[in-house]
Amino acid sequence: MFALPTLAAGRDVQALHRAAAPDFFGWLEHTRAAGACTRPIRLAGTLTAVESGTGRVVEQRHTDELPDRTLYKACGNRRAAQCPDCAWVYAGDAFHVVRCGLTGGKTVPTSVAAHPVVFATFTAPSFGPVHRRHIPRHTCADRRRCDCRPAPCRARSIAGTCPHGQSAACFARHDADDPQLGRPLCLDCYDHDHQVVWNYFSGELWRRTKQAIERHLAALCRRRGIPHVQVSTDSGRVRRVPPVRVSHGKVAEMQRRGAVHFHVLLRLDGVDPDDRDALVPPPAGITVDDLDAAVHAAARQITVVTPPHPDGPQGWQVAWGEQVDVRRIGASDGDVTDGKVAAYLAKYATKSTEITGHCSTRLTPDTVDAYADPEGNHLARLIDACWRLGRPIHHHTSRTVAPAGERQAGLDTTPNAYAGLRRWAHMLGYGGHFLTKARRYSVTFGLLRDTRATYRRAEHDDTADSGDAADTVTVGTLAFVGSGWLTDGDALLANTAAAQRRERRRVGREELAHEAWSGVAA
Structure with missing residues (x-):
């Protein structure tokens, strides 16, 4: 003491x-x-x-x-749990990266403020019932200081028990800091393998979703008679491209249950035939309503089937959950503004898995046993699933003695599409960046850092x-x-x-x- x-x-x-x-x-x-x-x-x-x-x-x-x-x-x-001051600097840069894509500034033309923009949230599907905090109707004046009474956790669930003898209902009204939030009602019923696979392939799911949004808008342009635009490539060839494109800024947020979901800003831009990099407004025939409809359509349609695995011979289906929220920036109600969205995304860009209760560096064969346990709690089972699914998969080779130069070929392993799960086991399978953006969306972190270094160098030279x-x-x-x-x-x-x-x-x-x-x- x-x-x-x-x-x-x-x-x-x-x-x-x-x-x-x-x-x-x-x-x-x-x-x-x-x-x-x-x-x-x-x-x-x-x-x-x-x-x-x-x-x-x-x-x-x-x-x-x-x-x-x-x-x-x-x-x-960038992680506030590791270094608060460096994370504070990173959050400031993230704020400007997001904000400049909405209002312009710092080499981004201010005309982008007039482009249609939506703020979409894509969530993961359910992998099993978890404890949750749900407020059906808010009566508070400020959500940041919300004191509304939550509804019972799972009072409407089917009465009885699961096959493992656990209750299928929960009548508790969980507080915001209740450690039970996000924990499965039954650990044995919960599909931990599917969740870590979803985290691992969520980046591919988002890539295909954005492509589907752009295809939906391109088809809409054809139906409305808006012609394609001819642009010249770097090699001098002429290509016909759709007259509208989507630029995005995306932040990944880890939920309490250990599944990621994405907050995405989607901005409609046009195409300048004389300058491919110019940021021009979209054609008059394409509005924010069309962007909203394209996001919902893509979220419903896109599904990724992962490669086969010995533990899942048919692979796993990776798709978005039912909760896809789309809000319009600068709407008449004034609830979602560019400043609020930029601050919100910058805050989550400095976070990682801390909300789940797990925070560690990259795991190795020597340290994984301290965190992974197939019979442990929710987080231990998620980490164990990452380590187990990412294991090497060996060939079944014959016992024929091969020449010395060919012997190593018989010891090789089958390429495992899930091998990266071991590398990202400390992130519960998610290996993507927590803040990404399209090249044309806004300024880069590198430009902001260079500008800050130039300013400090000039300040030093003045003194x-x-x-x-x-x-x-x-x-x-x-x-x-x-x-x-x-x-x-x-x-x-x-x-x-x-x-x-x-x-x-x-x-x-x-x-x-x-x-x-x-x-x-x-």
Whole structure:
């Protein structure tokens, strides 16, 4: 019981020792780039300043001359559970990626704000009854502070028990933080194999769904007499393409039961025959009603049948669940706005499997036994299903002795279409990115990072004594030497300084906004 005070005392001593050092303020400035990072990357090597025009080496320094003899860099982890500060930066970038696709800005023309857009939610089907929280009718003023009474969990289920002796009904009114939410009523009845396969192939299901949406709209254009557009390819050939295309931004969210569902922004764009990359409005004959109908039609029709597996000789059917919600951005009710949607998607882009209660790094044969159990709880069975379905599948070869050069062929395994399930067992089978977008939808994360780096470099050049700093480029020859702060005291000081800088920026933005408002009011 004395462990925590001892650790706190040791951290304070380390912080005092660092603060009393003569180069403390230089160390703070040196670690500023990774100040609030939980586990910064430590690099060692050579930093060379080179003239951008001539290539002449102006200055060369080794990291041994820097504080702690290393260079600190933020880890850049997007997951809020791993590094809150890096996830905060990622969420800000995600917000701008999503928002610019709706309103324009940052190289995206503002004319896209007039394009028809819908916000669709695609859910997974049922793999067995689970505990749920359902509110039939909201009477609260703010959903974020909802205090409405939920309905009984599964009071209308068929009375009796399942084949394994578990009750088929649940009369509990679950709280929002009830750990039972998302857990199957009967673990043995629940189809864990089908769920992890669905997670694994959900990316392919979405790809085909988007293709079906575009085909539906192209057929609609033909029926309404809207002609195709002739465009020139990079090779110089002329192609006829549909006059409308769909650009999307997509975020994957993990449900409590461990199945992913997708929140997707779908924007209608036209095609410019002179510039394929131009963002132009769709033809006047195609409206947001048509986009809405295309999404519903594709969600009902598209099904993926997975390859055969020894545990599922016919494969598994991968399709969307019955709950497909489509809302229109900027509708007259004002409930779904571009700002709310962008903030909503940015929030979920920093999350992963934390809501299910499982959070781990990639599993290996040495660590999987700590999480997988065919007789364990819901999460343990999902991980076990990933590991079992992703196992190597061996040939049944004859016992004939083959020549030495051909012996290895008899030891090869049949290609397993589910082999990736082992790689993504820690993600319960889902191996896709949690935020993806079409190339033409909006700006890229790379552009936002480059813009931020350019701004910081210009800010540093403005404060530097050297007048020709802008004419030089710093080239680093660096190697990874470790991750994390050297001491807990260093982490405390760096994180505190970073929090103070963020607070100053926040107050400064509020002051500027107040001055601007005062000037308009005057």
